[in-house]
Amino acid sequence: MLTTAQQEQYQRDGYIILPGFKGADEIAALRARAEQIVNEFDPSLSQSIFTTRDQAKNTNDYFLSSDNTIRCFFEEEAFGPDGQLKQAKSLSINKIGHAMHDLDPVFRSFSSDPKLAEVARDLGLAEAQVWQSMYIFKQPGIGGEVRWHQDATYFETTPISVTTFWFALEDATLENGCLWAEPGGHRGPLRERFIRNGDQVRVEKLDATPWPDDSTAVPLEVKAGALVCFHGLLPHYSAPNRSPISRHAYTLHATDGQTEYAKHNWIQRDASFPVRGFV
Numbered sequence: 200m201l202t203t204a205q206q207e208q209y210q211r212d213g214y215i216i217l218p219g220f221k222g223a224d225e226i227a228a229l230r231a232r233a234e235q236i237v238n239e240f241d242p243s244l245s246q247s248i249f250t251t252r253d254q255a256k257n258t259n260d261y262f263l264s265s266d267n268t269i270r271c272f273f274e275e276e277a278f279g280p281d282g283q284l285k286q287a288k289s290l291s292i293n294k295i296g297h298a299m300h301d302l303d304p305v306f307r308s309f310s311s312d313p314k315l316a317e318v319a320r321d322l323g324l325a326e327a328q329v330w331q332s333m334y335i336f337k338q339p340g341i342g343g344e345v346r347w348h349q350d351a352t353y354f355e356t357t358p359i360s361v362t363t364f365w366f367a368l369e370d371a372t373l374e375n376g377c378l379w380a381e382p383g384g385h386r387g388p389l390r391e392r393f394i395r396n397g398d399q400v401r402v403e404k405l406d407a408t409p410w411p412d413d414s415t416a417v418p419l420e421v422k423a424g425a426l427v428c429f430h431g432l433l434p435h436y437s438a439p440n441r442s443p444i445s446r447h448a449y450t451l452h453a454t455d456g457q458t459e460y461a462k463h464n465w466i467q468r469d470a471s472f473p474v475r476g477f478v
Contacts, residue, residue: 200321201215201318212383214385214429214430216425217428218424219424219425220426222424231305232305233336233447237271237288245261267466268302269297269303270297272294272296274338275341286341293338294334296333297331299332300451301472309449312477315364316477318426319453322428324362324453325456327456327477328456328476331450332450334449338440339440341439342439344436344437344438345436345437347435348434349391350433352402353393354452354454355464356455362431363451363452365428365448365450367427368449369447370420371419371421372420375444376438376442376446379411379416379436380433381411381416381434381435382415382417386432387432388406390405
């Protein structure tokens with residue numbers, strides 16, 4: 200699926216962009232299903248927000264029990280001082296997570312793509328195992344910042360193998376909060392480890408290497424339909440969305456089944472709900 204040059208670019212930079220990977224019809228189906236899930240979500244069941252700030256403190260039971268089901272999470276700035284939504288529910292949701300790729304037929308159809316399986320193999324996943332899916336809204340005006348991080352923090356294997364597959368469902372621009380990454384940063388160390396022990400979580404600091412800044416980071420502006428693949432050690436970030444335009448995206452996180460998947464990772468599976476690949 201990937202050319203030798205593309206594979207070499209991935210090894211050098213830690214990421215690769217594949218324009219036009221998904222068609223308009225596939226994107227429309229996923230967006231319609233996400234809209235339906237949000238419409239059916241009852242905010243009275245939970246007002247849990249999603250934030251990447253002080254995650255050990257802000258991670259609650261609602262989040263932890265979303266590991267192998269489907270749940271909605273609000274933007275940090277969705278609620279006013281009175282505890283009420285400041286805008287419509289459809290414009291207040293940060294993301295849907297985390298097992299749509301297994302549990303929802305529309306999301307499963309989008310995720311179980313033979314082309315995607317080929318890309319995964321070309322990127323070094325001999326036996327791809329997909330642990331997590333997220334539909335990210337990056338809402339207009341209140342879309343939250345996602346701080347600098349590495350995805351291997353949450354999906355540690357020995358050796359590191361987690362790979363992120365990030366699909367642009369709308370154009371991602373500087374104005375609406377596109378991804379930023381540090382080319383070659385995947386050759387650096389793992390800085391943090393997110394550890395789950397039952398219902399308790401903590402973030403273990405492993406390395407003091409500073410996060411990138413504007414002198415080394417680059418924006419990854421892409422058109423709707425593009426697929427961005429990046430290495431689990433690649434530092435990446437996205438700014439808040441203060442524009443009037445949303446930035447919908449869908450992500451999958453996969454590891455190589457031939458590596459050792461850490462028992463402290465926050466998502467685990469057993470024989471009753473086995474982890475699957477892309478096909």
